[in-house]
Amino acid sequence: MFGIEFTEVLLFLMQLGLAVSGAAALWGLVLIYRGANDVHGEACIVYDWIAEKLLWVLYGGIVIAGVAWLAVSATLPALAHVGITVVPTHAEHMDAFSLMWPVFALWLFISPIGLFVRQFRPAQFHRHLKLFFSVQLIFAALLISVPAWSGVFDLRQFFFFSHSFHSIFTLGTVVVLDVLFLISKSSLYLKRHIYPLFPLISKVILGGLTIELIGVFLVFGEALALTPKFFFMETVIGILLINGMVLAGPVTRRMIVAANDRDGVLARKWEIVGDVAGTISVTSWFTITFVDYFHHLTLSYAGMFSIYASVLVVAIVVHLSWKSLFRSEVPDAYIAAHANTTIYK
Amino acid sequence: MRKDAESNLFKPSELVIISAGILFLLAVAVMWVFGNVAVWFAAAFLYAIGTVMFVFNT
Numbered sequence: 564m565f566g567i568e569f570t571e572v573l574l575f576l577m578q579l580g581l582a583v584s585g586a587a588a589l590w591g592l593v594l595i596y597r598g599a600n601d602v603h604g605e606a607c608i609v610y611d612w613i614a615e616k617l618l619w620v621l622y623g624g625i626v627i628a629g630v631a632w633l634a635v636s637a638t639l640p641a642l643a644h645v646g647i648t649v650v651p652t653h654a655e656h657m658d659a660f661s662l663m664w665p666v667f668a669l670w671l672f673i674s675p676i677g678l679f680v681r682q683f684r685p686a687q688f689h690r691h692l693k694l695f696f697s698v699q700l701i702f703a704a705l706l707i708s709v710p711a712w713s714g715v716f717d718l719r720q721f722f723f724f725s726h727s728f729h730s731i732f733t734l735g736t737v738v739v740l741d742v743l744f745l746i747s748k749s750s751l752y753l754k755r756h757i758y759p760l761f762p763l764i765s766k767v768i769l770g771g772l773t774i775e776l777i778g779v780f781l782v783f784g785e786a787l788a789l790t791p792k793f794f795f796m797e798t799v800i801g802i803l804l805i806n807g808m809v810l811a812g813p814v815t816r817r818m819i820v821a822a823n824d825r826d827g828v829l830a831r832k833w834e835i836v837g838d839v840a841g842t843i844s845v846t847s848w849f850t851i852t853f854v855d856y857f858h859h860l861t862l863s864y865a866g867m868f869s870i871y872a873s874v875l876v877v878a879i880v881v882h883l884s885w886k887s888l889f890r891s892e893v894p895d896a897y898i899a900a901h902a903n904t905t906i907y908k
Numbered sequence: 909m910r911k912d913a914e915s916n917l918f919k920p921s922e923l924v925i926i927s928a929g930i931l932f933l934l935a936v937a938v939m940w941v942f943g944n945v946a947v948w949f950a951a952a953f954l955y956a957i958g959t960v961m962f963v964f965n966t
Contacts, residue, residue: 765962766962766963769925769959769962769963770959770963772955772959773955773956773959776952776955776956780952787945789939789940789943789945794936794939794940797932797933797935797936797939797948798932798933798936800929800932801929801930801931801932801933801935801936801951802929802933803929804925804926804928804929804932804955805926805929805930807925808918808922808923808925808926808929811922811962812917812918812919812922813917813918
């Protein structure tokens with residue numbers, strides 16, 4: 564349909580899962596370090612509590628990437644039969660798959676062990692949480708860095724790396740940001756700890772886009788083709804930058820002030836702006852990564868933009884509905900119970 | 909801090925990146941009509957400047 568191939572869908576899902584799990588590990592690690600700076604205060608417990616919540620995002624990413632990887636494994640022999648008729652990008656994807664499968668298999672093998680230890684030895688797991696996030700980040704970064712293998716370490720290979728790796732900083736981080744934002748909605752305590760992280764997160768997202776642009780410049784002649792798909796992606800980049808600055812600038816500043824000086828509630832106007840801008844951000848990064856994986860798209864610019872706009876409207880409705888459904892406060896007792904079962908045990 | 913947060917809508921670095929975003933949109937029109945990528949380069953350059961400003965000034 565629309566020139567989309569099933570293998571491309573699977574490769575996209577692998578990329579999505581790796582980006583999300585890598586970003587969850589990255590920000591889990593950042594939260595643990597933030598907490599460690601205030602070992603005996605509440606900051607430690609709250610940051611720690613939030614970091615543990617990111618475990619579910621991390622495992623969600625692992626499941627998505629793992630299922631997609633197993634599905635690609637099943638289609639690999641069929642692709643190999645196609646031989647030289649396979650377009651080069653597919654061949655390079657499959658070479659990378661063959662190169663990285665032992666790492667992927669090891670990652671899928673050790674990850675459930677972490678979940679098992681967390682379930683039956685929570686205090687022990689917590690003591691090694693920093694190590695756990697570090698190992699997860701290394702695996703995700705390694706696996707996402709080689710989406711395709713050209714056979715040599717040249718500019719083309721660096722482009723493959725930058726074109727894929729940035730997703731941990733962009734798509735994955737935006738997903739984590741949205742999760743943190745939704746978690747924070749339920750408690751003023753959480754808002755005071757999570758909101759000050761947003762400027763740092765914005766810098767990392769911009770840094771991710773910079774990595775991507777550096778890769779494009781290195782193989783400019785080969786990478787730039789004036790197609791409807793390219794025009795569409797540049798349109799979304801433009802929207803992302805404008806929207807991102809609304810979110811990272813005035814909205815974030817107002818959120819931090821509201822959380823610190825008041826009860827954490829924004830003026831209605833700014834609350835809606837924040838919700839809509841946040842949804843545009845995550846939907847747009849998702850769209851760019853998704854569209855990028857399909858090399859033979861037959862959709863016109865208008866077709867792609869119509870689908871993007873429709874998905875955006877649905878996402879905004881879902882986001883606002885989620886917010887209205889999950890307004891219950893997180894009792895402080897939850898955080899205290901977490902501290903009792905992990906830190907002070 | 910409250911005054912800063914609630915009086916200034918955008919900081920200079922944010923305005924530069926917003927300008928880059930608008931240039932990217934303009935670049936799409938120019939590339940489509942004229943096939944020229946100069947505006948796209950300008951947008952990327954402006955984005956780089958804005959990002960450096962944003963990272964070090966916020």
